Amino acid sequence: MSRSLTPVNRVGVEERAAALGRRSIKTTAKREGIRLATSMIDLTTLEGSDTPGKVRHLCAKAVCPDPSRPELPSCAAVCVYPSLVGVAAAALEGSGVAVASVATGFPAGQTSLKVKVDETREAVAAGASEIDMVISRDAYLRGDDRTVAREIEAVKEACGSAHLKVILETAELPTYAHVRHASELAIAAGADVIKTSTGKASSGATPGVVLVMLEVVRDHFERTGRVVGVKAAGGVSTTKAALHMLVLVKETLGDEWLTPDRFRIGASSLLNDLLMQYAKLDGGHYGRAEDFSKE
Amino acid sequence: MxxxxxxxxxxxxxxxxxxxxxxxxxxxxxxxxxxxxxxxxxxxxxxxxxxxxxxxxxxxxxxxxxxxxxxxxxxxxxxxxxxxxxxxxxxxxxxxxxxxxxxxxxxxxxxxxxxxxxxxxxxxxxxxxxxxxxxxxxxxxxxxxxxxxxxxxxxxxxxxxxxxxxxxxxxxxxxxxxxxxxxxxxxxxxxxxxxxxxxxxxxxxxxxxxxxxxxxxxxxxxxxxxxxxxxxxxxxxxxxxxxxxxxxxxxxxxxxxxxxxxxxGGKSANIVFEDAALDQAVEGIIEGIFFNQGHVCCAGSRLLLQESVAEEVVRKLWARMERLRVGDPLDKNTDVGAINSAEQLARITEMVEAGEQQGAVRRSVTCALPDAGYWFPPTMFLDVAPANRIAVEEIFGPVVSVTTFRSPAEAVERANNSAYGLAAGVWTDNGAKAFEVASKLRAGVVWQNTYNKFDPTAAFGGYKxxxxxxxxxxxxxxxxxxxxx
Amino acid sequence: MSARQAVAKTYKLYLGGAFVRSESGRTDPIGGVNVPRGSRKDVRDAVKAARAAAPGWAKKTAYNRGQVLYRFAEALESRSDRSDEIDEAVDLLVHYAGWTDKLAAVMGGVNPVAAPFLSFSSPEPTGVVAVLAPDSPDVLGLVREIAPALAAGNTVVAVVSRTKPLRPLDLGEVAGVSDIPGGVLNLLSGRLDELLTPLCGHRDVNAIIDATYDDDVAKTVDELAAETVKRVSRPSPHTDSLTRLEPLVELKTAWHPVGS
CATH class of the missing domain: 3.40.605.10 (Aldehyde Dehydrogenase; Chain A, domain 1)
Known part of the structure; x- marks a missing residue:
């Protein structure tokens, strides 16, 4: 069955996204924006070299990003590989910070549906309340939307009460029209959140891609009343980039979407930049990386 | 906690x-x-x-x-x-x-x-x-x-x-x-x-x-x-x-x-077809009529919507209008500034009142406007009769009139039905249609899937x-x- | 054997592809011939015919318009009353026949804008062009003005020489047999003081070529033109063809984003 793509005008999207990047966020707005962005972070480590120790450090930081500034909120979640879910769950118990796990053969998704479902079940059983799955780009790019949808539905079922974030890996989608289409497909198949990227591809959460996904979520909400979240992941590593994301959300979906329940930023190095910029607002001097722990 | x-x-x-x-x-x-x-x-x-x-x-x-x-x-x-x-x-x-x-x-x-x-x-x-x-x-x-x-x-x-x-x-x-x-x-x-x-x-x-x-x-x-x-x-x-x-x-x-x-002057038509990228079209409509408070000779002041998407576009446009930040022009986040003079404000006000009297339905954004200075809220008119003054005369303010059409031929006919011929916008994802409509529009500048673009290398000026x-x-x-x- | 009686021709206006008497029924005797004295209503009919013919003529391919003008030259060449003046008129038509598909290349082009857009400017016909031909030379003076207007894709309403209208009216017959669609070229004879105001003040005329070389006419034409912002050009007999063509087109700039 041939696909029908809703047209998206690349130049127009990028103009609008760039224009929103020129909003001037100063003083109190910047302070509040940094706090808000902090609260939306899925603090992430997805390295082959990850250890229980590293994950425990990360969890501590997610709960209390800067001990010297208790007014800074906790991050939304810690995101790890399935094998470290148990460690994270133990470290975060009672903190209000969620445990998220990538699953489904992250980042390539090149495993069988059975493996994907089993991996999801295991992660949930180990304490993950959020699952970040990748769509099968092979199926999607072949035009096999049905397989993509079936996988999402199966993983969603395996999630049980856990929230499902569906990663589109937008860098591997040919056009914005495909970003839009894949977003709609994931939402229809049951995604609670649509997410840009694995962080392992050539590019990640570009402002244009995030804008298109936010527009899909807005249209879906207007049509059905159902709330779907968006997660920008990959490449959002500076305060400026994070505030740009918040502006995109605010001016596309409105203030109601500016909560960690509805918008997330997947990041590892972003948090330190937020902390550094926040300290600058307080102290009036520019900071240095050494002042903040690496994990 | x-x-x-x-x-x-x-x-x-x-x-x-x-x-x-x-x-x-x-x-x-x-x-x-x-x-x-x-x-x-x-x-x-x-x-x-x-x-x-x-x-x-x-x-x-x-x-x-x-x-x-x-x-x-x-x-x-x-x-x-x-x-x-x-x-x-x-x-x-x-x-x-x-x-x-x-x-x-x-x-x-x-x-x-x-x-x-x-x-x-x-x-x-x-x-x-x-x-x-x-x-x-x-x-x-x-x-x-x-x-x-x-x-x-x-x-x-x-x-x-x-x-x-x-x-x-x-x-x-x-x-x-x-x-x-x-x-x-x-x-x-x-x-x-x-x-x-x-x-x-x-x-x-x-x-x-x-x-x-x-x-x-x-x-x-x-x-x-x-x-x-x-x-x-x-x-x-x-x-x-x-x-x-x-x-x-x-x-x-x-x-x-x-x-x-x-x-x-101008009374330029901004034409949106049902197969357009609608979110970008809405941005183009905004850019077309609220750029510089609509004080633009080539402003897209006549919005022509294909009937099948008219409701959706109007809904999206209104939501977008409500997000416009109207106020202090020196604020870097302001989208719509002050009307240039008391005289121009009076002219806009007079035209808008005439539009209402002649039966068009007015929707103006409710926003806090400063006490001093000259201000007019972003405004759209629906149900605009073709002969209504606001559909014919240049307002030169943040006011767009909306009408609908059913076919490309009707869109072209309505767009060209004006003493002016400065500019036009055409929104469609179909390249063949875009170029056909552009070629039939009697206007010196035709923006296809964009609006209000200027460049020193590109000729600008009007017909008629x-x-x-x-x-x-x-x-x-x-x-x-x-x-x- | 008695001398053969010559068949005298009744001169007519050329309107909408037809040869008609003036709606007013009036004539002026010129050179022993009753020349139709075009009226305000003839102007109205001519402009109406020209407007009706405009979209079709503008829509023809440049190649096709060029061939029609070339056919016009062929038809004029084949007339029996050739002279140096007619030869020159034929050559002019041949020259302009070759312009139709060059205009866009010479006047337009791609604009290298500093943003991701394909922007290009290209000439389009301005619409209905009124021509006030000079009294003399009667044929060449008329052809010099109508040829660029037609080559640029406009339709024409021309007031021919007031003192020597006969050969210019004959030109309508040449046009009639040369594939020029009805209404594309309309020829009126008559008095300038009667035709000037209705023609140059007509709201459906887009441009005026004033080749009367008369300062008083110029002022009147300009004032009438201002009513609807008509383009006025006033070429001299020596003005080159590109400079004649430029005021008879509108440059349209189109922008299209580039990006999938």
């Missing part, structure tokens, strides 16, 4: 005003004639005000008839020397002006916003950079004119009189002066009554760039100064402004043989009562030379 704090977070932009200190104004600006700033001999001195606050910004000399004559004389005296300069040298002066505009960009942007009420975002990102680009582009033509006219002999017209409007004061001055100077003319430019300041800063730049005295003369004034200038012994008149005044000028020049170009002659690109040079003997 953490969750409580999260819920308490609310986020809005803090005020982000551009600093007025970066643009210190003099208490008074005089006429720029013959390379010097001089007091008017028979003119007056008036205050120029910030339309967003009604505060006085500076005193400005307005030219009287004798001052106009003196400026024309100064330009006449400089004409032969300027035309005789080696072309590359002439070009170098223009390159220098472009550079100086870039160097003083921040100051120019602030003053443009203070004097005219447009958002700093626009003066900073559009008006000033485009003004510099215009001088830069035409600077490069100065020594290449032999390639611009199809091998024809050419010579400068001599002295040109130029009258520019208040909506893009610096940019329009650049559009006028750059091609005139590049082709070897000398100029007398009259800025608009309500927005003289950036043109006078441009006069300072002209001085700083070391142009020979009298090559550029800038004389603020009211309509009478403009009338005197276009009726004086100039060799060519270039006017941007209303169609009514344009017709008066054309009449005044009847039988004189003087060159004339007119860039006049939107004027004649083009500005921008090689076509913008021709009106400033005599061709073919």
């Amino acid at each position: 953490a969750t409580v704090e999260r819920a308490a977070l609310r986020w809005d932009y803090a005020p982000a005003p551009e600093s007025r200190d970066a643009a210190p104004l003099k208490p008074r600006y005089d006429l720029f004639i013959g390379g010097s700033f001089v007091a008017p001999t028979d003119g007056t001195v008036v205050e120029t005000r910030n339309p967003a606050t009604e505060e006085t910004l500076a005193e400005v000399a307005f030219a009287g008839p004798g001052d106009v004559a003196a400026a024309v004389d100064a330009a006449r005296g400089a004409a032969d020397g300027w035309a005789a300069l080696p072309a590359l040298e002439r070009g170098k002066y223009l390159f220098r002006i472009a550079r100086l505009i870039q160097e003083r960009a921040r100051e120019l942007a602030i003053v443009e916003t203070l004097d005219g009420g447009k958002p700093i975002r626009e003066s900073r990102d559009v008006d000033v950079p485009l003004a510099a680009a215009h001088f830069f582009s035409y600077a490069g033509w100065a020594d290449k004119l032999q390639y611009a006219f199809g091998g024809r002999a050419y010579e400068p017209r001599g002295v040109v009189g130029q009258v520019v409007p208040w909506n893009f004061p610096l940019l329009m001055a650049a559009w006028k002066l750059a091609p005139a100077l590049a082709t070897g003319n000398t100029a007398v430019l009259k800025p608009a009554e309500t927005t003289p300041l950036t043109a006078l800063l441009l006069a300072e730049i002209v001085q700083e760039a070391g142009l020979p005295d009298g090559v550029v003369n800038i004389i603020p004034g009211d309509g009478s100064a403009g009338a005197a200038l276009v009726r004086s012994e100039v060799d060519k008149v270039a006017f941007t402004g209303s169609t009514a005044v344009g017709k008066e000028i054309q009449r005044a020049l009847a039988g004189t043989g003087r060159g004339l170009t007119l860039e006049l 009562e939107s004027g004649f002659g083009r500005e921008g690109g090689p076509a913008g040079l021709a009106p400033y030379v005599r061709l073919g003997g």
Whole structure:
């Protein structure tokens, strides 16, 4: 069955996204924006070299990003590989910070549906309340939307009460029209959140891609009343980039979407930049990386 | 613990005003004639005000008839020397002006916003950079004119009189002066009554760039100064402004043989087909009618929606309009600034009332507007009868009228059913349809899947009562030379 | 054997592809011939015919318009009353026949804008062009003005020589047999003082070529033109063809984003 793509005008999207990047966020707005962005972070480590120790450090930081500034909120979640879910769950118990796990053969998704479902079940059983799955780009790019949808539905079922974030890996989608289409497909198949990227591809959460996904979520909400979240992941590593994301959300979906329940930023190095910029607002001097722990 | 704090977070932009200190104004600006700033001999001195606050910004000399004559004389005296300069040298002066505009960009942007009420975002990102680009582009033509006219002999017209409007004061001055100077003319430019300041800063730049005295003369004034200038012994008149005044000028020049170009009003159609990328179309509609508070000759003031998507587009458009940030033009996050003058506000208000009386349904955004200054909320009209005044006459404000159509042929017919023919927008993802419709539209500029784009290399100007002659690109040079003997 | 009686021709206006008497029924005797004295209503009918023919003529391909003008030249060449003046008129038509598909290349082009858009400018016909032909030369003076207007894709309403209208009216017959669609070229004879105001003041005329070389006419034409911002050009007999063509087109700039 041939696909029908809703047209998206690349130049127009990028103009609008760039224009929103020129909003001037100063003083109190910047302070509040940094706090808000902090609260939306899925603090992430997805390295082959990850250890229980590293994950425990990360969890501590997610709960209390800067001990010297208790007014800074906790991050939304810690995101790890399935094998470290148990460690994270133990470290975060009672903190209000969620445990998220990538699953489904992250980042390539090149495993069988059975493996994907089993991996999801295991992660949930180990304490993950959020699952970040990748769509099968092979199926999607072949035009096999049905397989993509079936996988999402199966993983969603395996999630049980856990929230499902569906990663589109937008860098591997040919056009914005495909970003839009894949977003709609994931939402229809049951995604609670649509997410840009694995962080392992050539590019990640570009402002244009995030804008298109936010527009899909807005249209879906207007049509059905159902709330779907968006997660920008990959490449959002500076305060400026994070505030740009918040502006995109605010001016596309409105203030109601500016909560960690509805918008997330997947990041590892972003948090330190937020902390550094926040300290600058307080102290009036520019900071240095050494002042903040690496994990 | 953490969750409580999260819920308490609310986020809005803090005020982000551009600093007025970066643009210190003099208490008074005089006429720029013959390379010097001089007091008017028979003119007056008036205050120029910030339309967003009604505060006085500076005193400005307005030219009287004798001052106009003196400026024309100064330009006449400089004409032969300027035309005789080696072309590359002439070009170098223009390159220098472009550079100086870039160097003083921040100051120019602030003053443009203070004097005219447009958002700093626009003066900073559009008006000033485009003004510099215009001088830069035409600077490069100065020594290449032999390639611009199809091998024809050419010579400068001599002295040109130029009258520019208040909506893009610096940019329009650049559009006028750059091609005139590049082709070897000398100029007398009259800025608009309500927005003289950036043109006078441009006069300072002209001085700083070391142009020979009298090559550029800038004389603020009211309509009478403009009338005197276009009726004086100039060799060519270039006017941007209303169609009514344009017709008066054309009449005044009847039988004189003087060159004339007119860039006049518009009632441009922005046509959205059902197969368009609708979110981007909505952005284009916003850009088309709320850019510069709708004080744009090519504003997309007639929105034509294909019936099958009309409801959806209106819904999206309204939601987008409600997010427009209306207010302090100096705030870097302001989208829609102040109406340029009390007079223009009265005109918009009168037109909107007429639109309502003639049965159209008005929807204006509810937003807090400052007490002082001149403001009008972003407004759309639905159920607009084709003969309604708001569908026919130029409003020159943040007001869009919405009608529907069923077929491309009907869209073209409605779009062309206007005395004007300046611009149009076409939104469709179907390239063949876009080009077909564009080719049938009787308008000088057709934006396909975009709106209000300008570039010094691209010709701009109207069909029908939107004027004649083009500005921008090689076509913008021709009106400033005599061709073919 | 008695001398053959010559068949005298009734001269008519050329309107909408038909040869008609003046609606007014009036004539002026010129050179022993009753020449139709065109009226305000003839002007109205001519402009109406020209407007009706405009979209079709503008829509023809440049190649096709060129061939039609070339056919016009062929037909004029084949007339029996050739002279140096007619030869020159034929050559002019051949020259302009070759312009139709060059206009866009010479006047337009791609604009290298500093943003991701394909922007290009190209000439389009301005619409209905009124021509005030000079009194003399009667044929060449008329052809010099109508040829660029037609080549640029406009339709024409021309007031022919007031003093020597006969050969110019004959030109309508040449046009009639040369594939020029009805209404594309309309020829009126008559008095300038009667035709000037209705023609140059007509709101559906887009441009005026004033080749009367008369300062008083110029002023009147310009004032009438201002009513609806008509384009006026006033070429001299020596004006080159590109400079004649430029005021008869509108440059349209189109912008299209580039990006999938």
